[in-house]
Amino acid sequence: MDRLSQLYAFRFPPQVEKRRDAIWRVLCTRFFQRYVRDNDTVLELGCGHGEFIRNINAGRKIAVDINPEAGSRLTSAIEFHAADATDLSFVDSASIDVCFSSNFFEHLPSKSVLDEFLSEARRVLKPGGRYIAMQPNLRYAPGEYWDYYDHVIPLTDRSCAEAFAKAGFDLIEIIDRFVPFSTTSRLPQNPALVRLYLACRFAWRVLGRQFVIVAGRPPH
Numbered sequence: 001m002d003r004l005s006q007l008y009a010f011r012f013p014p015q016v017e018k019r020r021d022a023i024w025r026v027l028c029t030r031f032f033q034r035y036v037r038d039n040d041t042v043l044e045l046g047c048g049h050g051e052f053i054r055n056i057n058a059g060r061k062i063a064v065d066i067n068p069e070a071g072s073r074l075t076s077a078i079e080f081h082a083a084d085a086t087d088l089s090f091v092d093s094a095s096i097d098v099c100f101s102s103n104f105f106e107h108l109p110s111k112s113v114l115d116e117f118l119s120e121a122r123r124v125l126k127p128g129g130r131y132i133a134m135q136p137n138l139r140y141a142p143g144e145y146w147d148y149y150d151h152v153i154p155l156t157d158r159s160c161a162e163a164f165a166k167a168g169f170d171l172i173e174i175i176d177r178f179v180p181f182s183t184t185s186r187l188p189q190n191p192a193l194v195r196l197y198l199a200c201r202f203a204w205r206v207l208g209r210q211f212v213i214v215a216g217r218p219p220h
Helices: 003-011 014-030 051-055 068-073 111-124 157-166 191-199 201-207
Strands: 041-045 060-065 078-082 096-102 125-136 170-175 210-216
Touching: 014 051, 014 191, 041 051, 041 111, 051 096, 060 068, 068 078, 096 111, 111 125, 111 157, 125 157, 157 170, 157 210, 191 201
Parallel strands: 041 060, 041 096, 060 078, 096 125
Antiparallel strands: 125 210, 170 210
């Protein structure tokens, strides 16, 4: 097992992984699915254990992660590439309807690398395609943000929005408070309670410490 696999095995033991998948099933069906059509081609970048890409409905699913073990958690219907997500040379230009990443940007080594990554993501998106990003928000979790050894870049909803704008994206929607800091924190663990949480937006203002940005490649 390489060092990256060791880190994630420590962070997400089997009982946590099973609980995360149940939560993500609700997050996809009750929230993220609104941005994805059934016939869309979806690319998840830094897919981790694949909770999003397994649970979202789409016509074609592609997942990328630097950890080769991530592919073992995906179904055969999902195209997996064990690669650095900052190099998408294996993806055709203007071939993707929706890019998605969750808790990914903070792991990149620098903001210049984030700039290069967003430029590459824009390249693979179709005109009018969308990038959906969910990220821990340093504004609302200033201590916990740094409790993870592999967090490098400090980001808030505002600074991340500027990064997307700098890369030539149109900003479509910004939710500064969405879910709690992590799926092992204060987000209800029962799927029925997760559905209730998503339906009660006032609860987001109290518990939400991750943001969601939906940005689009201009249609022309």
